[in-house]
Amino acid sequence: MEKRNAIISVKDLVKNYDDFKAVQGLTFDVYENEIFGLLGPNGAGKTTTLEIIETLRQKTSGEVIVDGYSVDKDPSSIKRIIGVQLQAAGYYPNLNLVELLELFSGLYGVNVNPMDMLAKVNLQDKAKAKYKALSGGQKQRFSIATTLINSPKIIFLDEPTTGLDPQARRNLWDLISEIRKQGTTVVITTHYMDEAEQLCDRVAFVERGQIIALDTPDQLIDNLIASGFERKKEVKKANLEDVFINLTGQEWRE
Amino acid sequence: MINNDRPSNQNTSSTLGVGGYSHTKATLALAKASFRSIMRSPSAVVFTLAFPLIFILVFGFLGGGGTKLDIALAPGSDIQNPVVVALEKTGLVRLTKNDDQKNIDSKLEKGNYDAVIKVEKNPNGVPAYFTNVTYTSASLDKGNILKSILNEISYNLNSQNLKPTVTEIRASTVTGRLYRTIDFILPGQLGFSLLSTGVFGTAFVFFSLRQNLVIKRFFATPVRRSSIVIGEGIARIGFALLGALFIILIGHFFFHFTLIHGAITVANMLILSTLGVLVFMGFGFVVSGIAKSESTIPPISNIITLPQFLLSGTFFSIDAFPTWLQPISRALPLTYLNDAMRKVAFEGAGLWDVKQQIFIMLIWGIGIYAVAVKTFKWE
Numbered sequence: 322m323e324k325r326n327a328i329i330s331v332k333d334l335v336k337n338y339d340d341f342k343a344v345q346g347l348t349f350d351v352y353e354n355e356i357f358g359l360l361g362p363n364g365a366g367k368t369t370t371l372e373i374i375e376t377l378r379q380k381t382s383g384e385v386i387v388d389g390y391s392v393d394k395d396p397s398s399i400k401r402i403i404g405v406q407l408q409a410a411g412y413y414p415n416l417n418l419v420e421l422l423e424l425f426s427g428l429y430g431v432n433v434n435p436m437d438m439l440a441k442v443n444l445q446d447k448a449k450a451k452y453k454a455l456s457g458g459q460k461q462r463f464s465i466a467t468t469l470i471n472s473p474k475i476i477f478l479d480e481p482t483t484g485l486d487p488q489a490r491r492n493l494w495d496l497i498s499e500i501r502k503q504g505t506t507v508v509i510t511t512h513y514m515d516e517a518e519q520l521c522d523r524v525a526f527v528e529r530g531q532i533i534a535l536d537t538p539d540q541l542i543d544n545l546i547a548s549g550f551e552r553k554k555e556v557k558k559a560n561l562e563d564v565f566i567n568l569t570g571q572e573w574r575e
Numbered sequence: 576m577i578n579n580d581r582p583s584n585q586n587t588s589s590t591l592g593v594g595g596y597s598h599t600k601a602t603l604a605l606a607k608a609s610f611r612s613i614m615r616s617p618s619a620v621v622f623t624l625a626f627p628l629i630f631i632l633v634f635g636f637l638g639g640g641g642t643k644l645d646i647a648l649a650p651g652s653d654i655q656n657p658v659v660v661a662l663e664k665t666g667l668v669r670l671t672k673n674d675d676q677k678n679i680d681s682k683l684e685k686g687n688y689d690a691v692i693k694v695e696k697n698p699n700g701v702p703a704y705f706t707n708v709t710y711t712s713a714s715l716d717k718g719n720i721l722k723s724i725l726n727e728i729s730y731n732l733n734s735q736n737l738k739p740t741v742t743e744i745r746a747s748t749v750t751g752r753l754y755r756t757i758d759f760i761l762p763g764q765l766g767f768s769l770l771s772t773g774v775f776g777t778a779f780v781f782f783s784l785r786q787n788l789v790i791k792r793f794f795a796t797p798v799r800r801s802s803i804v805i806g807e808g809i810a811r812i813g814f815a816l817l818g819a820l821f822i823i824l825i826g827h828f829f830f831h832f833t834l835i836h837g838a839i840t841v842a843n844m845l846i847l848s849t850l851g852v853l854v855f856m857g858f859g860f861v862v863s864g865i866a867k868s869e870s871t872i873p874p875i876s877n878i879i880t881l882p883q884f885l886l887s888g889t890f891f892s893i894d895a896f897p898t899w900l901q902p903i904s905r906a907l908p909l910t911y912l913n914d915a916m917r918k919v920a921f922e923g924a925g926l927w928d929v930k931q932q933i934f935i936m937l938i939w940g941i942g943i944y945a946v947a948v949k950t951f952k953w954e
Contacts (some may be wrong), residue, residue: 377794377795397797401797405792407788411789414612414616416608420611424605427604428796
């Protein structure tokens with residue numbers, strides 16, 4: 322594999338909460354314009370790692386460089402070039418989507434047309450709706466719209482598809498691929514391996530605060546097979562999700 | 576799946592210059608968002624406008640002005656006698672002429688009537704009338720007022736044709752401003768409105784922004800913490816002043832609330848309101864910091880607002896409180912806001928004339944913000 326340009330570089334990252342070691346010496350690079358997946362069980366340290374890179378959390382030790390800026394020395398420069406979707410963030414109460422996007426363009430100091438942003442995530446019809454009134458998939462798409470306001474170089478998506486139905490999930494994959502096509506680097510966490518396999522160029526498996534594997538999904542699968550692993554059951558040419566999508570249709574209902 | 580063929584993007588220089596970010600713009604965007612949100616929040620509108628207005632309406636209609644004595648004329652009295660005529664002329668009594676004896680007795684006992692008067696013609700000629708008055712222990716203070724009114728009436732009637740031998744009282748009254756109930760009630764209600772919006776509003780907003788991770792999302796943008804606080808403050812003060820202006824204007828045009836120097840008085844009141852809501856917001860910041868859950872905000876806020884509501888001269892003058900209670904009243908910031916408001920509105924005082932009140936509020940402000948800095952939580 323050709324040597325690529327690292328836009329995020331994490332070295333020996335450690336984060337301790339009192340007596341709990343959340344992150345224990347992570348080292349990895351995220352290349353420009355790739356979709357990078359952080360995978361692992363709950364509590365493995367994925368969100369903590371993301372939030373340290375996003376400058377939302379202090380690290381205990383280690384080095385994190387984002388597009389040439391250090392998280393210690395230049396967090397505000399980093400904030401300007403990244404878009405962040407938090408796992409459970411709320412939005413200002415009593416405001417509709419257009420007003421929320423106006424607020425965020427003020428916070429990022431950019432001039433954007435809220436309707437253009439909504440068009441990017443296909444929410445034009447919901448311009449006057451309140452965030453609380455949106456469905457799960459719409460909420461995630463709106464969150465992604467707020468991450469795109471400052472035309473960021475990197476966006477961070479923390480479990481964007483958790484709790485969504487298969488149609489909404491696939492729709493979000495398309496959206497994320499589209500964003501990457503525009504030249505944005507995407508860092509994503511997920512619990513769904515099919516999603517990671519479909520979407521991510523490279524994935525890192527995190528377990529108890531340490532990276533236990535990092536490669537392309539293809540390579541990781543090949544490695545496993547090479548070690549003699551076999552599925553217990555012969556894989557059919559379709560799975561139950563294919564049946565679901567086939568029966569209920571591709572388009573989304575919300 | 577690997578995009579090895581994609582040319583790596585070398586252009587990493589930031590398109591947003593360091594100087595390109597405006598903190599003012601971010602602050603104003605927050606102020607605008609917050610103001611919109613407050614205007615759509617039912618509880619903010621109810622506490623800031625509806626509550627004070629209801630009290631103003633009630634007291635505005637209640638307080639016609641001055642004390643009135645309720646007096647029953649006993650059945651069988653001579654109505655066309657000079658005593659009753661003179662009594663009615665004073666304008667101080669509400670005379671009920673056609674109640675029956677049984678009713679009168681029962682109402683007298685309850686204090687609904689302050690006294691009963693029976694005037695009889697003297698068949699012997701001199702004096703022409705006997706005036707029998709029955710007072711009630713249920714309303715002794717008003718009975719005493721009636722006593723002196725009757726004394727004066729009888730003196731005047733008896734001495735109509737006489738030259739005074741010792742002295743003649745020449746009384747005159749200076750024309751003063753009519754101090755209506757509204758002149759007392761409105762500043763108190765205004766102060767209370769500022770107190771509620773400052774404490775409850777600020778506490779709830781910052782607590783829920785923190786709890787729902789709205790602030791965390793803000794922190795992922797280049798916005799400064801100070802911009803968040805200032806933006807929120809601008810919106811809160813703007814809303815409070817709008818409410819204050821509304822209350823003052825309703826009071827002035829519907830209930831003749833006295834504004835001595837007109838617009839200047841209003842401006843002075845709004846400046847005092849700004850100071851007041853700033854101080855009260857400090858309490859709100861403290862509450863948002865120490866509240867463990869959304870449901871603990873109202874009780875904690877009430878601990879701060881209720882004593883001031885009752886003891887700071889919102890409804891009654893502090894002078895009417897027992898002496899042991901007065902020092903407590905005189906320690907509360909709302910007392911000084913109310914006091915300053917009344918002086919400015921009714922006595923026409925300038926801001927310099929109420930510098931003592933302003934000074935004490937400033938001390939409260941410094942103290943409470945010092946506590947707020949220690950207790951406030953961002954996450």
